[in-house]
Amino acid sequence: DSGVTQTPKHLITATGQRVTLRCSPRSGDLSVYWYQQSLDQGLQFLIQYYNGEERAKGNILERFSAQQFPDLHSELNLSSLELGDSALYFCASSVGLGEVGYTFGSGTRLTVV
C-alpha cells in the first residue's frame, strides 16, 4: 500500500456522462498530481495542486476539471465523456513540490462505452 488512496478502482460509464475520481494523498503530503495513462498517449500529466491551489497544468481537456479540498484530498471531474477518455487515471502525492519524485496511487481504470 503506497499510502495514496484512489477510488473507485474501476468505473464503467456511457459516453456523454460525467464521473468524479477521488484521491486521498499520503498523510503529510501537500501536493497532488493527476496523470492519465492511455495506450495511444502513454502517461500524460494533467494537473497539479499544492495545498489547495492549482500549481501546474498539463494536457488537461476543458471537459476535465479538478480541485483540492481543505483536507487535501482531490477530485478529478470528467464530463461529456468520449470513448477516447477510457484510460487509467493516476493520482500521486508528494510532501512538497515533488523535488525527488512522488508516490502514485493504484489508479482508477475508466472505461467509457
Next chain:
Amino acid sequence: AQKITQTQPGMFVQEKEAVTLDCTYDTSDPSYGLFWYKQPSSGEMIFLIYQGSYDQQNATEGRYSLNFQKARKSANLVISASQLGDSAMYFCAMRGANDYKLSFGAGTTVTVRA
C-alpha cells in the same frame, strides 16, 4: 520542455541474469531529476530509483542501479539478478528544476524467463 526516449518496447531476460533498460533524454534545464518506475500487470506505479543531474555518483537501490551518463544524456536502468517478479513495464521519467511534473517515456516491457 523535456523529452524521454525509451527505444526498447520489450525485452526478455533469463532469471538471475542482469538486464539493462535504455533511456535517453533531452532538456534545456541545467538542473533536473531522472526517475525509474515499475508498473506490474496489476497497474500500480512503483518508484524504483532517482538520480539528480548534479549527483556525482550513480544511484543504486538494492538490485537497481542507474547508469547515468550526463554528456550522452542517458540514464539506463540496470536490474541485476533478475527475478520472476521483475516482469513488468518500466518507465523512465524526468523532471526539470522548476517543473514539478514528470515527463515519461513510452516504457519497456521486461519479461523474466525461468
